Amino acid sequence: MPEITFLEKMRLPFGGQEVEFHHLVHESGGVPFLRIRIRENKRFTIFDVDPVNAQKWGDLMQAWASEHGGDAP
Secondary structure, eight states, X not given: OOEEEEEEEEEOTTTOOEXXXXXXXXXXXXXXXXXXXXXXXXXXXEEEEOHHXXXXXXXXXXXXXXXXXXXXX
């Protein structure tokens, strides 16, 4: 079984989706993953994202948010 550590949970205001973030490490070692678990009503979508692609995803989201008012208080 992988070792899973809870990081954060949020609810999106416009769709009501519940998003959870976990740190995931497999017993055999190797690359750690960021597990993103999205719950929409009874449906779940789970992404296990490696560090390189998590960085790309995060950079893209941060740039988009900065350009569209995400830096506002």
